[in-house]
Structure formats: structure tokens, C-alpha cells
Amino acid sequence: MECVDTVVIGAGHAGLAVSRLLSALAHEHVVLERGRVGERWRSERWDSLHLLTPNWMTRLPGFSYRGPDPDGYLSAAAFADYLNRYASSFYAPVVEQTTVEEVSRARPSRRYRVVTDRGTWQAKNIVVATGPHGTPHIPPAVRAGEPGPVEVVSAQDYRSPAQLPPGGVLVVGASSSGVQIAYELARADRSVILSVGRHTRMPRRYRGMDIFWWLEGTGRLARTIDDMPDATAARRETSLQLAGRNGSELFAQNLDLAVLQANGVRLAGRLERISGGRAWFRGDLDETVGAADRRMHRFLDAVDDHVRRAGLSREVWEPVRPRPVELPTPAACLNLRAQPIGTIVLATGYRPHHPWLHLPVTARDGSIEQYRGVTTAPGVYVVGQRFQHRRDSGFIDGARHDADAVVRHLLSRHTDTVQAA
Numbered sequence: 001m002e003c004v005d006t007v008v009i010g011a012g013h014a015g016l017a018v019s020r021l022l023s024a025l026a027h028e029h030v031v032l033e034r035g036r037v038g039e040r041w042r043s044e045r046w047d048s049l050h051l052l053t054p055n056w057m058t059r060l061p062g063f064s065y066r067g068p069d070p071d072g073y074l075s076a077a078a079f080a081d082y083l084n085r086y087a088s089s090f091y092a093p094v095v096e097q098t099t100v101e102e103v104s105r106a107r108p109s110r111r112y113r114v115v116t117d118r119g120t121w122q123a124k125n126i127v128v129a130t131g132p133h134g135t136p137h138i139p140p141a142v143r144a145g146e147p148g149p150v151e152v153v154s155a156q157d158y159r160s161p162a163q164l165p166p167g168g169v170l171v172v173g174a175s176s177s178g179v180q181i182a183y184e185l186a187r188a189d190r191s192v193i194l195s196v197g198r199h200t201r202m203p204r205r206y207r208g209m210d211i212f213w214w215l216e217g218t219g220r221l222a223r224t225i226d227d228m229p230d231a232t233a234a235r236r237e238t239s240l241q242l243a244g245r246n247g248s249e250l251f252a253q254n255l256d257l258a259v260l261q262a263n264g265v266r267l268a269g270r271l272e273r274i275s276g277g278r279a280w281f282r283g284d285l286d287e288t289v290g291a292a293d294r295r296m297h298r299f300l301d302a303v304d305d306h307v308r309r310a311g312l313s314r315e316v317w318e319p320v321r322p323r324p325v326e327l328p329t330p331a332a333c334l335n336l337r338a339q340p341i342g343t344i345v346l347a348t349g350y351r352p353h354h355p356w357l358h359l360p361v362t363a364r365d366g367s368i369e370q371y372r373g374v375t376t377a378p379g380v381y382v383v384g385q386r387f388q389h390r391r392d393s394g395f396i397d398g399a400r401h402d403a404d405a406v407v408r409h410l411l412s413r414h415t416d417t418v419q420a421a
Contacts, residue, residue: 004030006125006410007114009103011037011094013060013083013396014384015129017403019092020061025411032116034099037087038080040131045076047160048184050244052176054210057397060086061404071210073244079396104358112359112379125379125410128368132386132394134353136346139172145274147344150336155181155347161188167342168192170279170334172271174199176239178347179255183243185345186263193334193341194260195271196285197348201292201322202240204254206303208317211242214303221392228387235367235387238349241292257289257325268330279334279341289325297321373406379413381406 006022008015011033022029036042050073051058058065058074063086065074074082087094099117106113106122114121136154151165155177158164161184168191171182182194202211215221228234243255253259257267269281270288300321307313334341352366361368361375368375368382372389375382383402385393392398 001120001122003111003122004028005123006030006127007032007112007121007123008127008129009100009114010129010131010384011083011087011092011096012040012129012131012384013038013086014131014399014403015127016083016087016092017060017399018127018129018383018407019094020063020086020090021403021407023090023092024062025407027411029093030121031092031094032098032100032114032121033094033096036080036084036096037092037094038083040133041076041080041083044133044156046155046158046181046184049076049180050074050246051076051079051396052240052242052244053212053395053397054244057212057216057395058082059397059400061400063089069246072246100356102356102358110378125413126381127406127410128354128357128380128382129384130354131384133350134366135351137348137351138346139271139348141271141273141279142172142344142346145279146276147274148277148336150341150344152344152346155345156350158345161185161190164190164345165342167340169343169345170195170336170341171345171347173197173347173349174241174257175347175349176242178345179241179257179260180243181345181347182260182265183255183263186260186265191339192260192265193268193339194257194265195268195279195281196257196288197270198238198288199292200238200240201256201296202242202254202299203296203322204242204245206300206321207307207319211240214306218302218306220299221390221395221398223391224389225387231387234391235385237387254322256322258323261325266331267327268334269332274336277335277337279336281330281332281334283330283332285327285330289327293324372409373402374409379410381410 006029008018008031011031019031055065055072056070102115104113111122112126136156169185170193171178172195174196182192186192225231269285272280272282359377361377363369370382373381383406384399388402393402
């Protein structure tokens with residue numbers, strides 16, 4: 001059994017941000033990673049995926065993007081390589097190909113026991129940095145239904161149109177993953193139906209700037225969970241309906257429901273049930289799309305107000321907003337065999353999943369209960385969760401703030417322990 005002061009679980013951007021700060025202070029620690037550095041970006045993303053955030057937002061402690069295309073968007077593979085360079089830049093103590101199987105109290109000591117498939121560790125502190133993506137969410141309509149011969153694939157397992165069996169595709173979910181996958185399938189000449197649930201519509205660029213420039217400039221990304229009237233609802237915000245594009249596509253059209261329709265994608269309401277080879281949808285498409293448009297315009301109103309107050313009117317382009325989506329009368333029922341539909345792709349998000357965490361720090365829904373990354377178990381922390389403290393906590397750029405708060409608390413606890421001794 002190996003002993004170390006701190007074990008960080010996960011070598012993605014959040015875990016490496018913590019490791020970088022601990023390394024700068026010569027604090028003893030190890031980072032355990034089930035695969036390679038940035039494994040999720042290597043093996044759990046589709047082939048054509050790019051980051052939603054522009055390259056200039058790829059900022060981690062002591063490291064940031066310095067390439068020739070700050071307004072572009074790194075591919076998933078390029079970002080995994082970026083993380084590998086980041087780890088090498090400070091000789092991060094990453095132990096790869098090591099799967100954590102259990103984290104529990106090492107009684108009667110005050111340490112924690114970390115059991116892996118390659119041995120056991122004991123540590124005073126644990127930092128869970130496995131990210132916001134737990135296990136893919138399967139909607140009740142699919143879980144309880146009978147899709148028959150139709151193959152069901154999660155967005156986590158989707159790689160490309162060529163991977164899917166012949167036939168049309170029903171994509172469930174219209175946030176960033178759903179619209180990107182539906183667009184790619186339509187461009188590959190697949191017949192696509194998109195089941196539209198709650199989503200957040202945003203233009204890729206507004207008044208000449210990337211929408212994230214405005215989200216940061218107006219202070220939206222820095223808002224904390226304490227500012228939110230409903231913390232649970234805030235943490236369940238849908239991802240922005242965007243796609244990262246490079247080169248000639250950088251200033252291209254937005255990726256929203258109107259663009260999908262122009263490319264042949266048929267829209268339907270929220271999936272209600274599947275039975276007997278048929279899929280039924282709610283008649284809520286107008287309401288869902290209208291609510292998304294109203295939320296978008298409220299934010300763009302705030303941007304325009306920010307432009308006026310900051311005196312930026314002469315420095316930015318005139319406001320041109322996306323037009324309302326013209327909706328046909330959607331079908332209430334779809335015959336999966338007659339279409340024919342060969343695949344259902346679930347782009348319905350993820351749910352927390354920490355079956356190896358045998359400590360009293362999880363809520364009923366499986367999420368880790370915390371405030372600013374600090375849990376109720378002394379010395380146990382979490383980094384990289386959605387809206388962990390700031391709205392940008394779940395983005396690459398936001399992890400640096402949470403990592404700093406966690407490391408500060410961890411070191412203060414370490415100092416208190418030394419002084420008490």
C-alpha cells in the first residue's frame with residue numbers, strides 16, 4: 001500500500017489544474033487516471049467534435065492557448081493533445097491506466113483508502129475531478145419502451161454516420177450535442193428526425209464577436225450559485241445550442257433548428273413514449289422553441305445594454321439577431337418501421353455516477369454535495385462540476401477558479417493539522 005498526502009482522481013483539465021497548483025507549492029500528490037491524460041476527449045467524443053468555447057478561452061493555471069488561431073475551436077483530439085502538453089509542462093505525477101474502484105475511510109486512521117485495479121493508496125485528502133459527465137441519461141420513454149429492431153446509441157458512444165446501421169435516425173435532444181449530431185447525419189444524406197426538448201438557443205456570433213466574448217464581458221460566466229434563486233435549476237441548465245467551426249466556416253451560419261430544417265431535418269416535440277414500433281411526441285414544439293427564443297433575446301437585450309453603457313457602439317457591429325424558427329406542424333406519432341428508422345441517438349445529457357465513492361458526500365441523485373468544492377467529509381473535495389460555484393465551472397476555462405479555491409482550502413487544512421501537531 002502506498003501513502004501520499006493527496007490523491008486527485010481524474011487527469012482531465014480539472015484534475016490537471018489542481019495538480020498544477022499543488023505542484024507549484026511542492027505539495028505531495030498523485031493523479032490517478034483510468035486511461036490516458038484527457039481520456040474522455042479521446043474515447044468518448046464523436047470524431048468531428050470541436051470545443052464550443054473559442055481557443056482564447058482555453059486557459060488553465062500557468063498555461064493557455066498560444067497558437068495562430070485564437071478565434072478558432074480545438075477539435076476533441078487536439079484538446080486531448082493540449083492537455084498532454086499541459087501535464088508534461090510541469091511533470092504532473094499522473095499514473096495512467098489506473099481505475100479507481102473504491103474510495104472509503106481507512107479506519108481507525110484519519111486517512112482515506114483508495115482501491116484501484118493496480119493497487120491501494122492511502123491519503124489525507126481526496127480531490128474528485130472526474131468531470132460533470134457521469135453516465136448517459138436514458139429517458140423513461142426509451143427505457144420503458146420497445147424500440148424493436150432499432151439500435152439505441154448514446155451521444156457518448158456515437159462516432160460518425162458511417163458507424164450507424166442503414167436507415168433513418170431519430171435524434172433525441174436538441175442541445176449542443178443533439179443539433180451537431182443531427183446536422184452531421186443530415187449532411188451525410190441520412191433521413192433525420194430531431195425530438196426537441198428544452199434547449200438554449202444562442203447565435204455563434206453577435207455584433208461581430210463570439211457569443212462567449214459577450215458571456216464573459218457581461219459577467220454572466222462569473223455569476224455564482226449564490227446569485228441563483230434556484231440552485232438545482234441552475235445546475236440543470238441545458239448546454240448552448242452551438243457548434244465550434246474553423247476556417248471558412250468560422251463566420252458561417254449558426255447551428256440552430258432553422259439551419260437543421262434547411263438541411264432536411266424534420267422536427268418533433270419531446271419524446272413521450274415508444275411502443276409497438278412507434279414513437280409518440282408531445283405537442284409542445286411551439287412552446288419549447290418560443291421559450292428558447294425568449295431566453296435568447298433577453299440575453300441579447302442585456303448585451304445591447306452593455307454595449308451602450310460601456311460606450312462600445314462605435315467599436316462593434318450592428319446587432320443582427322437570428323430570425324424566429326418557422327415550424328411546420330410536427331407529427332405526433334412516428335412509425336419507426338415504415339420510415340424506416342434504423343437508429344435512435346440519445347443526446348439527452350448525463351447523470352452523476354460515482355459508485356466507487358463510499359463516503360457520505362452524495363445526494364439522492366448521485367451528485368456530490370459541496371460548497372465551493374468542499375464536501376462534508378474532511379479533506380474530500382470536488383472540481384469540475386457544472387455550476388460548481390460559478391456559471392463557467394463546467395467549462396474548461398472555469399475550472400481554474402474552482403481548482404484555486406479547493407487548493408487554498410486543502411492547504412489551509414494541511415497547515416492547521418501541522419500546527420495542531
